[in-house]
Amino acid sequence: MTRILLVCCTLIIVLTSSVTCQTAPPSNLNLRPVLLLAGDSLTARGTSPKMQGWVELLQDRYLRSSDVIARGFSGYNTKWFLKEVMPVLENEISKNAYTPPSLITVWLGTNDAVLTNGSNSERHVPIDEYKDNLVKIVDRFRTAVPDAKLLLITPSHIDDIARAKFADDRTDAKRGLVDRTNAVNFMGNYSRACVEVANSFGVPVLDMYTYFNAMPETTRNAMLEDGVHFNVAGNAAVGQELHNKLKAEFPTLISALDTWQLPPVSKFEAEDPWKADNSPTNSS
DSSP, X not given: OHHHHHHHHHHHHHHHHHHHHHHSOOTTOOOXXXXXXXXXXXXXXXXXTTTTOHHHXXXXXXXXXXXXXXXXXXXXXXXXXXXXXXXXXXXXHHTTXXXXXXXXXXXXXXXXXXXXXSTTGGGOOOHHHHHHHHHHHHHHHHHHOTTOEEEEEOOOXXXXXXXXXXXXXXXXXXXXOOOOOOOTTTHHHHHHHHHHHHHHHTOOEEOHHHHHHTSOHHHHHTTBSSSSSBOHHHHHHHHHHHHHHHHHHOHHHHHHHTSOSSOOHHHHHHHSOOOGGGSOOOOO
């Protein structure tokens, strides 16, 4: 009986060790940093090849050193993001669907700030609730990935003329109803709320509303495809501002991103080239 128990215990130990070996990655793997970009359509459309999206630009810049994961959900406000998206992201992170992110960007608010009497009023979130939702999102990311760098991005600018034209061109019952405005006392307030949340946590914030509104109106509006989303020029501007912010706030992360995961091919051309005298010979 003792012998049987000993054999059973040995089997349990072996099986447990086997499972551990299968689930725990080797500690010496040269894992890439992961950049997790979370947001609404400004993040989703950042992946657009046609518009040379800012996410694509980031992927191209750090292709040899990192994995960029975009989680952009068109039309989502902070309420829906908190309710629907956060559990999914938390599950991905806890289940090691990818390496724990080194950087997480949160770009939300464009849909929260829609007009209450406009064509997309269903998406509206009052500013106090917007701030509270952002606080909860940041808290949950910090809990899920304590070592990750966090960057909040404010809602950006709106081209009021383009949105009015879009409303007038509609053919449904919402024709003529404008959905958003660039007004300081509306979109500007949501931008400031985002800055306040970032400051309360002591995390950096990229204020895209202030950045674009410092430009002449015609210049900033020329960077939008439809009065809300960025065109090629707008994506280039966002990409450059993001890069500048990351360099200023997270120099250690940038140093890691500037270091390729594997050497350039020139190393192997010099150290391990093909030579005629070491070619395999055919034997009959």
